[in-house]
Amino acid sequence: KASQAPTTSKPEAALTPATTPAPGERMNATFVTLARNSDIWDISRSIRQVEDRFNRQYNYDWVFLNDKPFDEEFKKVTTSLVSGKTHYGEIPEEHWSFPSFIDQDKARKVREDMAHRKIIYGDSISYRHMCRFESGFFFRHELMNKFEYYWRVEPSIELFCDIHYDPFKYMKDHGKKYSFVLSLYEYVETIPTLWDSVVSFMKKHPEHIAEDNSMGFLSDDDGKTYNHCHFWSNFEIGNLNWLRSQAYLDYFNSLDRAGGFFYERWGDAPVHSIAAALMLKKDEIHFFNDIAYYHVPFTHCPTGDALREKLKCHCNPDNNFDWKGYSCTSRFYDLNKMEKPEGWEAESG
Ligand code: GDP
Ligand code: MN
Numbered sequence: 001k002a003s004q005a006p007t008t009s010k011p012e013a014a015l016t017p018a019t020t021p022a023p024g025e026r027m028n029a030t031f032v033t034l035a036r037n038s039d040i041w042d043i044s045r046s047i048r049q050v051e052d053r054f055n056r057q058y059n060y061d062w063v064f065l066n067d068k069p070f071d072e073e074f075k076k077v078t079t080s081l082v083s084g085k086t087h088y089g090e091i092p093e094e095h096w097s098f099p100s101f102i103d104q105d106k107a108r109k110v111r112e113d114m115a116h117r118k119i120i121y122g123d124s125i126s127y128r129h130m131c132r133f134e135s136g137f138f139f140r141h142e143l144m145n146k147f148e149y150y151w152r153v154e155p156s157i158e159l160f161c162d163i164h165y166d167p168f169k170y171m172k173d174h175g176k177k178y179s180f181v182l183s184l185y186e187y188v189e190t191i192p193t194l195w196d197s198v199v200s201f202m203k204k205h206p207e208h209i210a211e212d213n214s215m216g217f218l219s220d221d222d223g224k225t226y227n228h229c230h231f232w233s234n235f236e237i238g239n240l241n242w243l244r245s246q247a248y249l250d251y252f253n254s255l256d257r258a259g260g261f262f263y264e265r266w267g268d269a270p271v272h273s274i275a276a277a278l279m280l281k282k283d284e285i286h287f288f289n290d291i292a293y294y295h296v297p298f299t300h301c302p303t304g305d306a307l308r309e310k311l312k313c314h315c316n317p318d319n320n321f322d323w324k325g326y327s328c329t330s331r332f333y334d335l336n337k338m339e340k341p342e343g344w345e346a347e348s349g
Helices: 012-015 039-053 072-081 104-115 125-136 165-173 193-205 247-259 268-279 304-310 329-335
Strands: 029-034 063-064 087-092 149-152 178-180 182-187 228-232 234-240 286-288 294-295 298-300
Touching: 029 039, 029 165, 039 072, 063 072, 072 087, 125 182, 125 247, 125 268, 149 165, 165 234, 178 182, 178 268, 182 329, 193 268, 228 268, 247 268
Parallel strands: 029 063, 029 149, 063 087, 178 286
Antiparallel strands: 149 234, 178 234, 182 228, 294 298
16 A cells, blocks of 8 residues: 655645554544643644554644634644644633522532642632533534544643554444543542532433433442542543533533532533443443553553553553552452453452
């Protein structure tokens, strides 16, 4: 087969070393990053790794979103690093502000109280807008409308292994709608009443709850209480049509109305995870064991020497979080009756 340079509209293309694009059909998919202009160098590191390990052979697009306009330097640097097309969008004000039904005094008191209690990001307004935006709006941004799948990338992440196939195509071919690489327990101080709101949603909209759901991942008493397990959403590959579905929108709206994005500090990770676990069928959620990943402070390094050698991984297997006590991944395996990879017990200490 003929070797071809990756297609790109950029004039510098002639200077980039030719890679052979991987054969096969391209999915209707994009990377998506929420970032500030000041994140430029940290997101550049992430992009470089995603490109080296995967995208330079696939050339998927990359959407960048920001609550402020991106500056020229941010656009120039990131466009030079991404092998696909880049798109830059500003977030509409309604998606990054206090809804009218939020009591500002009450929200301010909560922030002051959380600052005293030293709860991480507890005093931050922008972090709350970020969590609400990632929970309910990124998939409805106009730049995202034409895509079916997304892969979320944050600043300062690492990818430790080659990715030898197209994860978007894997999602499509296997009917997967949500995926993760790391899971853990949420800080309960940030979500004290989240589960109460989820329970009212389930009562109001039983039609949205999947029969073969993953309640067993979220709860140890059949839904009475939340065990705080969630998929870590700084990495996500997912189906945008699911997030844009009436079921997900009803869910988001009912949580938003409850006010916990501002009266507490609900994260998009538990919000997405609870939605996926309750509204998707078990087999629509996927664990990407072969995507080796780091976001401070946790690492997913695939278990098994042979796999790591084959994928040219550079992570230290001792740092793998999967089987440690604070990870929920073992629970995901048990719930789905999956066999754990050889060597998992040795890594659980
Ligand atoms: P953490 O991973 O929970 O510690 O939070 P991060 O600081 O990594 O923020 C999560 C994501 O939202 C990252 O992609 C950040 O670049 C982005 N982000 C956080 N705060 C803001 C903000 O105020 N404006 C914009 N545009 N992006 C933000
Ligand atoms: Mn982050």
